[in-house]
Amino acid sequence: xxxxxxxxxxxxxxxxxxxxxxxxxxxxxxxYPLLVREVTAERVKAHFGELVKGEVERYELPNLHALNFLxxxxxxxxxxxxxxxxxxxxxxxxxxxxxxxxx
Amino acid sequence: MIRIANxxxxxxxxxxxxxxxxxxxxxxxxxxxxLAEITMSIVQKQKQQDPRLGYAxxxxxxxxxxxxxxxxxxxxxxxxxxxxxxxxxxxxxxRLAPGLKVAVVLGDDLYPRLDDxxxxxxxxxxxxxxxxxxxxxxxxxxxxxxxxxxxxxxALSTGADVVIAGRCTDTALTxxxxxxxxxxxxxxxxxxxxxxxxxxxxxxxxxxxxxxxQVDWMSIPDLANIGYPIVEAEANGxxxxxKHKGTGGRVTADVIKEQLLYELGDPEKYLTxxxxxxxxxxxxxxxxxxxxxxxxxxxxxxxxxxxxxxSYAWGFKAVGTLVYSWPQALKKAQAADRIxxxxxxxxGLTFDEIxxxxxxxxxxxxxxxxxVADPAEVQLRIGVRAPDRNAVDRFTRELxxxxxxxxxxxxxxGDGRPPVREVVAxxxxxxxxDEVKTSVEVLT
Numbered sequence: 001x002x003x004x005x006x007x008x009x010x011x012x013x014x015x016x017x018x019x020x021x022x023x024x025x026x027x028x029x030x031x032y033p034l035l036v037r038e039v040t041a042e043r044v045k046a047h048f049g050e051l052v053k054g055e056v057e058r059y060e061l062p063n064l065h066a067l068n069f070l071x072x073x074x075x076x077x078x079x080x081x082x083x084x085x086x087x088x089x090x091x092x093x094x095x096x097x098x099x100x101x102x103x
Numbered sequence: 104m105i106r107i108a109n110x111x112x113x114x115x116x117x118x119x120x121x122x123x124x125x126x127x128x129x130x131x132x133x134x135x136x137x138l139a140e141i142t143m144s145i146v147q148k149q150k151q152q153d154p155r156l157g158y159a160x161x162x163x164x165x166x167x168x169x170x171x172x173x174x175x176x177x178x179x180x181x182x183x184x185x186x187x188x189x190x191x192x193x194x195x196x197x198r199l200a201p202g203l204k205v206a207v208v209l210g211d212d213l214y215p216r217l218d219d220x221x222x223x224x225x226x227x228x229x230x231x232x233x234x235x236x237x238x239x240x241x242x243x244x245x246x247x248x249x250x251x252x253x254x255x256x257x258a259l260s261t262g263a264d265v266v267i268a269g270r271c272t273d274t275a276l277t278x279x280x281x282x283x284x285x286x287x288x289x290x291x292x293x294x295x296x297x298x299x300x301x302x303x304x305x306x307x308x309x310x311x312x313x314x315x316x317q318v319d320w321m322s323i324p325d326l327a328n329i330g331y332p333i334v335e336a337e338a339n340g341x342x343x344x345x346k347h348k349g350t351g352g353r354v355t356a357d358v359i360k361e362q363l364l365y366e367l368g369d370p371e372k373y374l375t376x377x378x379x380x381x382x383x384x385x386x387x388x389x390x391x392x393x394x395x396x397x398x399x400x401x402x403x404x405x406x407x408x409x410x411x412x413x414s415y416a417w418g419f420k421a422v423g424t425l426v427y428s429w430p431q432a433l434k435k436a437q438a439a440d441r442i443x444x445x446x447x448x449x450x451g452l453t454f455d456e457i458x459x460x461x462x463x464x465x466x467x468x469x470x471x472x473x474x475v476a477d478p479a480e481v482q483l484r485i486g487v488r489a490p491d492r493n494a495v496d497r498f499t500r501e502l503x504x505x506x507x508x509x510x511x512x513x514x515x516x517g518d519g520r521p522p523v524r525e526v527v528a529x530x531x532x533x534x535x536x537d538e539v540k541t542s543v544e545v546l547t
Contacts, residue, residue: 010317010318010357010361011317011361012315012316012317012361012362012364012365014365014366015366016366016368017231017529017531018231021364021365021366021367021368022364023360023361023363023364023365023367024364025357025360025361025364027318027357047470047471048469048470048471049469049470049471050469050470051469051470051471059369059370059371060383061364061370061382061383062383063383063384063385063386064360064363064364064382064385064387065360066360066363066364068364068367068368068370070368076456076458077456077488079140079141079528079529080141080417080526080527080528080529081417081420081488081526081528083420083422083456083458083486083487083488084458084460084466084486085460085462085466085467085484086466086467090315091467091468093317094317094467094468095467095468095469095471095472096471097317098468098471098472098473099471
């Protein structure tokens, strides 16, 4: 059965240079292992396609039932160089919540 | 227990927030965070034009406005409003709020020392590209070391009502009052990490009290009167995050988690000049009624080098927009984009980048978006960046002609040509700690 991430998790994203970070947080602790299993760095990289030119790294924070993703080369240069409307990556978290995973 | 409030998450945040924090309940320390990475270059330019400027200009009038109340209640203000001219900032505070004791933290500004540092073999290589600083030496606008909480705590120990720092870390504004009040030592890394985590939570103001929060956002009450955050800290490193009673917003464990993850890198290595905080050790307990307890934080020693924030003149950019309406709004916008690019190419102009987005279609989420088939309107947004100002300036003249000479139903050109903006780029580097000597100066 498929479930959209927005139904089981929330997120916040921000920037550091040309890197976007996305914190993905399970609403319920019991869904955290599902995030760990399904939302891999590779899937996140594929989800964002051409928006993310560099690698995607993933860190686990089991204490917060959360994953932290670093999306490198994702802001068209980042900071003041970026020509994107979302130059600070503020909406990347919401974009990740569109992802559908196998429950 | 001490109460530390954050009343400003960046220069440009809600002007009423710090005033309300003082009016609506008890506060011992008021932390105000004014500096983003790019802010230092802005204030450096202002100082070049007028040596009495070069700091966050919103700050002295705010202190003038709240001076009576902070004096009556003994509230201490801690702010990184000093920019590249903290003494001038302090003098303006003294002019607008006479009678307040003001302490200034000095030593972060490396701009006057750059040639000396380079001559002595400090390469200040870009942490991302590994280029040495000499590659951009003649274009540098500002250079500041990030300093930690201990120099700020030293300034508090002078008994000052207002402490003004330049480029200290955002978290230092919250940690410094704890060091000052509890006598924490430089080797008590768990305690310093706890104070750093507290600082991380409140440094973006209302972003930890319900602002920009995805958790059931429509049910978050009264964002118009949102309460800014308050940390109630104990000497043992345990603290609670809350806001004044009767204010808008929400403080729950979910809200705090979102902010803990904000702008986070490796969660086990949150580095500051004071310590290395481990975010995987943080424990949260939701106490209800807009109150979250934070405990269990562990930390280790800080890195041997300090981060240095350097800004330099890169070139120029401009962003222009046009709106196309149904039918085929997207196809019209795409056709217009092709025309602009062809005309720029015919002029022989070269750009570092030309970037096109279609707002209302997929500008924010790109390939992840699920756009509607034939939207009511689409905003074409074209940005260009180039070292050559003339190329960028010519681009700004190429959009409006399309209203009459391009695809039909173009509108949204009322503001005329877009402005050419200078691009100030950011150069992160590292420097040995012992090169940065801080000091405190008191103005009375």
